[in-house]
Structure formats: structure tokens, C-alpha cells
Amino acid sequence: MVKMNFKIHRGTQEIGGSCVEVWTDTTRIVVDIGMPLVVSDGQGFDFKQYKNLTTKELVEQKILPDIDGLYENTSSKVDGILCWRAFVTRAEVKARVTNARQLTPNS
Numbered sequence: 001m002v003k004m005n006f007k008i009h010r011g012t013q014e015i016g017g018s019c020v021e022v023w024t025d026t027t028r029i030v031v032d033i034g035m036p037l038v039v040s041d042g043q044g045f046d047f048k049q050y051k052n053l054t055t056k057e058l059v060e061q062k063i064l065p066d067i068d069g070l071y072e073n074t075s076s077k078v079d080g081i082l083c084w085r086a087f088v089t090r091a092e093v094k095a096r097v098t099n100a101r102q103l104t105p106n107s
Contacts, residue, residue, distance in 0.1 A: 009065040014038070016045075019065040021078075030070065030081045035063055 002024050011018025016037030022029050036045045050063055055071045058064040069076035 009067060010062075019067075021067060028069075028076075028078045030067060030078055032083060033065065033081055034083075 005023050007021045007023075009019040009021060011020070011032075014036065017034050019033045020031045022031055035047060039045055050058060050061070053061070053063075055064065059066050059071070064071070067078065070078050
């Protein structure tokens with residue numbers, strides 16, 4: 001029997017920006033990765049304000065989820081990303097992911 005593990009990185013306390021990691025002993029997949037729809041004060045999220053930040057800075061500011069091996073080539077890697085629908089913010093995430101196969105019907 002295969003043991004499946006889940007980790008909710010974000011999205012339980014807000015609308016948008018959800019991100020869930022699913023893994024077994026041999027495979028890691030990120031399900032639905034996006035950026036926030038609103039910022040902490042409730043105003044709409046505008047990626048243009050963050051566009052010039054590095055991936056590391058976006059992770060530090062919690063714009064992108066902190067998932068080991070997703071953005072950089074490390075020994076730990078994500079085998080795939082599954083997105084439900086394409087949004088501009090997902091396109092921005094897609095441009096920064098370097099270490100995963102993207103499993104989306106809109107790629």
C-alpha cells in the first residue's frame with residue numbers, strides 16, 4: 001500500500017493563492033499554485049508591484065509558497081505542478097518554477 005502525504009502550504013485562511021503539496025516515497029506534486037488575490041489589508045493583489053523582485057524575495061514576502069526544490073535546482077525536486085485554470089498570476093509563477101514538470105491543460 002502506498003502512503004500519500006499532504007501539506008497545505010497556504011489557502012486555508014484566504015481566498016486565492018492556495019497551494020497543496022502531495023507526496024509519496026517516490027513522487028512529489030504541487031496541486032494548484034497561485035499568488036494571493038488580496039494583500040493583508042484587503043486590497044487587491046497587483047503583481048506589477050512585485051515583478052522586479054527575485055524569486056527568493058517573493059518567497060520571503062510570502063507571495064510565492066516556500067517549497068523546497070520548486071524554484072531552484074536542488075537534490076530535492078518536485079515532479080509536477082497541477083493547476084486548475086490559468087490566471088496571470090499563475091503565468092508569473094510558471095515563469096519562476098525551474099525544477100518541476102508543469103501538468104496543466106493550459107500550458
